[in-house]
Amino acid sequence: MKYECARVLRGHDGPVFAVRFNEKGTYCMSCGSDRTIRLWNPHREGTDGPTSALMIKTYKGLHGYEIRDVAIENDNSKFVSCGRDKAVFQWDVASGKTIRKFEGHVSSVNAVTYNDDCSVLATASYDSTVRLWDVRARNSFVPIQTLDDFTDSVTSVLVTDHEIVASCVDGFVRTYDLRAGLLTEDNLHHPVTSLAMTSDLNCIVASTTKGHIRLFESKSGVELNAY
Incomplete structure (x- = not known):
């Protein structure tokens, strides 16, 4: 394209x-x-x-x-x-x-x-x-x-109606469920520089210092693709 x-x-x-x-x-x-x-x-x-x-x-x-x-x-x-x-x-x-x-x-x-x-x-x-x-x-x-809960610089943050998603140089994307009081951590193994979320809130896009863009499901953390 x-x-x-x-x-x-x-x-x-x-x-x-x-x-x-x-x-x-x-x-x-x-x-x-x-x-x-x-x-x-x-x-x-x-x-x-x-x-x-x-x-x-x-x-x-x-x-x-x-x-x-x-x-x-x-x-x-x-x-x-x-x-x-x-x-x-x-x-x-x-x-x-x-x-x-x-x-x-x-x-x-x-x-x-x-x-x-x-x-x-x-x-x-x-x-x-x-x-x-x-x-x-x-x-x-x-x-x-x-x-x-972060161990290094927090690089990006997203807010939905009940969740806060943040990326960190420590390689983790952390999701806070404010309703349930739960914290979920997804380890991308490289410093995460930025985040974006799809309009339906089902997927998260993250960029890393490795030069990759990672697409994964927001609920399960399953990686769908890497670019």
């Missing part, structure tokens, strides 16, 4: 660590080592040629080091970012001003994501923890739960 480039996001001064779409796929945000977050319309042509995407806005000034990840709320009014400065910020999309700062991690924050209704925020860190935050409780400054 042959693919052609549809759009290129040009503008960052240095490596780009994440690109995240909003819920409907109409806009996306990128973040990188230049300590900026950029908002794009990938469906409109930018100023650098027919394949370039239209950059709408740049957000900067809060993070002191590289920005590792970004997540957009369902109503597109706010987003969160995390980075090597141990900080997690919630931003207002329209004004670019900070709404809230989530503090507690003692090392770089590698990944950030919302649950389905954006009431809970999950952050994954180099400090070997995943922390859950109540987004709606504006006066709460501590995580509502900390998951500390």
Whole structure:
């Protein structure tokens, strides 16, 4: 199968660590080592040629080091970012001003994501923890739960209606069933760098430092394919 480039996001001064779409796929945000977050319309042509995407806005000034990840709320009014400065910020999309700062991690924050209704925020860190935050409780400054079963840097985190799935440099993908209070560990034998889940939630895709992409069933842990 042959693919052609549809759009290129040009503008960052240095490596780009994440690109995240909003819920409907109409806009996306990128973040990188230049300590900026950029908002794009990938469906409109930018100023650098027919394949370039239209950059709408740049957000900067809060993070002191590289920005590792970004997540957009369902109503597109706010987003969160995390980075090597141990900080997690919630931003207002329209004004670019900070709404809230989530503090507690003692090392770089590698990944950030919302649950389905954006009431809970999950952050994954180099400090070997995943922390859950109540987004709606504006006066709460501590995580509502900390998951500390990891033995190395946590690289990625996913949240469903009743599960939290996280990948780690220790080679494990850990699934927390919040309803049953159970922890399941799948050993991929190599540091896991990122995770994604299929839309039906039945399968997990994981990338490793071995250069492989592994597809396995989320419930049984049975590997279906490796790429």
